[in-house]
Amino acid sequence: MNRIRHKVCGVLLAGGLARRMGGGDKCLRPLAGKPILDHILERIRPQANCLVINANGDPARFDGFGLPVASDAVEGYAGPLAGVLTGMEWAARHAPVCDLILTVPSDAPFLPHDLAERLEDRMIAEGADIACASSGGRTHPPIALWPVSLAEELREAMTVEEIRKVDVWTARYKVAVADWSTDPLDPFFNANRPDDLAEAEKMLAAAV
């Protein structure tokens, strides 16, 4: 059940170049017989009021998923922060009912079912501007809950100040952190290299 109090737009970050994987779309690589993106959607769809795929290039390759695709709002493959800005601006324009966005990388097939709920809990409990996920004490800056209302400040930071690192920008705000256990598996495991896909298959097999 979705116990989130805010209205949340889920933003699937698929805008990177996937160099370590050899290029292409990591989220379209198969895992247990279906694209990684399907694993992510199963987990994130129930946690969000709407969804958008953030990806560059021809959006037709995502036609089968029936979701809107938004390309980066700033040029030059500026990293995950570009995806955060794209998500905020997309939500402001197309999903004005959503006051928060939930960004997740599109190469992490085991995302927690309680991701949005626990991030929101920490955000409210700490009166924070942003809530970020961590596991085993390691933070994952692209996995976070962000207010859409920060879009203008982020656009200014990216275009005028040319800030690219997520941490550098979020240092200006109060950031709450919600931590997940890595036992029996790290829910934020992500597949960067072909070997990681084989590892993910093993993790799935061990989990059933």
Ligand SMILES: Nc1nc2c(ncn2[C@@H]2O[C@H](COP(=O)(O)OP(=O)(O)OP(=O)(O)O)[C@@H](O)[C@H]2O)c(=O)[nH]1
């Ligand atoms: N929108 C957007 N997302 C990005 C960009 N670069 C990385 N990301 C996303 O941020 C998340 C983490 O990215 P990385 O694994 O660091 O980068 P990557 O491009 O996917 O892979 P590498 O090229 O191997 O580093 C993934 O979901 C990427 O799709 C970008 O320029 N724009």
